[in-house]
Amino acid sequence: MSLVELSSQQYVQRLYIDHNGWLNGWLRQRLGCAHNAADLAQDTFVRLLNSSDNLATLRQPRAYLSTIAHGLMVNYWRRQAVERAYLDALAAQPEALAPSPEEREIIVETLLAIDAMLLRLPSKVRQAFVLSQLDGLTYGVIAQRLGVSERMVKKYMAQAMLHCLLLVQE
Incomplete structure (x- = not known):
């Protein structure tokens, strides 16, 4: 030391x-x-x-x-x-x-990891991901809500999915 x-x-x-x-x-x-x-x-x-x-x-x-x-x-x-x-x-x-109880603990840990991953995403990327995955909205509707193009929503989703893949690799 x-x-x-x-x-x-x-x-x-x-x-x-x-x-x-x-x-x-x-x-x-x-x-x-x-x-x-x-x-x-x-x-x-x-x-x-x-x-x-x-x-x-x-x-x-x-x-x-x-x-x-x-x-x-x-x-x-x-x-x-x-x-x-x-x-x-x-x-x-x-x-x-x-x-x-073991499965519950694994699920809670996974949810916490997803929550932490979402918090690391830029705001619009996070919003697009949540609107798509949790609310089931189409990219067109998400684009209108966020005030961006549908192409931008696709980029946001690609960025969010990349973070999900990195989370799975951890």
């Missing part, structure tokens, strides 16, 4: 000692759950340990920590929303069609 890595780990250790209690409280206020707050605080410091940023130059460590924790909290809420939507859809199905 190099001296730079050692000093970075020592700095994260110092940040943890100085700010973990504050960060836990900050997250607990927003989440309303001490257990989830502790998990996200821990994830924040793990993210710091894996970071390539020069942490020793931080002037406002709490602002930096809260920014990282906020991003993790948004991801947590997004995951909760996807899981809740899936479980609501599942509850509407006959019990005989219900997947096993």
Whole structure:
């Protein structure tokens, strides 16, 4: 281990000692759950340990920590929303069609990966993809809704499909 890595780990250790209690409280206020707050605080410091940023130059460590924790909290809420939507859809199905807990976890993970992929797409590409795949609209109707040509919608769909293929390869 190099001296730079050692000093970075020592700095994260110092940040943890100085700010973990504050960060836990900050997250607990927003989440309303001490257990989830502790998990996200821990994830924040793990993210710091894996970071390539020069942490020793931080002037406002709490602002930096809260920014990282906020991003993790948004991801947590997004995951909760996807899981809740899936479980609501599942509850509407006959019990005989219900997947096993393992299958449910795989489905939720897949939905989260699709959600993350969609968020990486440019806005109009994402809209075209959702209108086509979820709403079943034709390219002509999508073009009218987005105010673009049908040829542009085809380009958007090609871009979205490429992202889907890359997701499958992961």
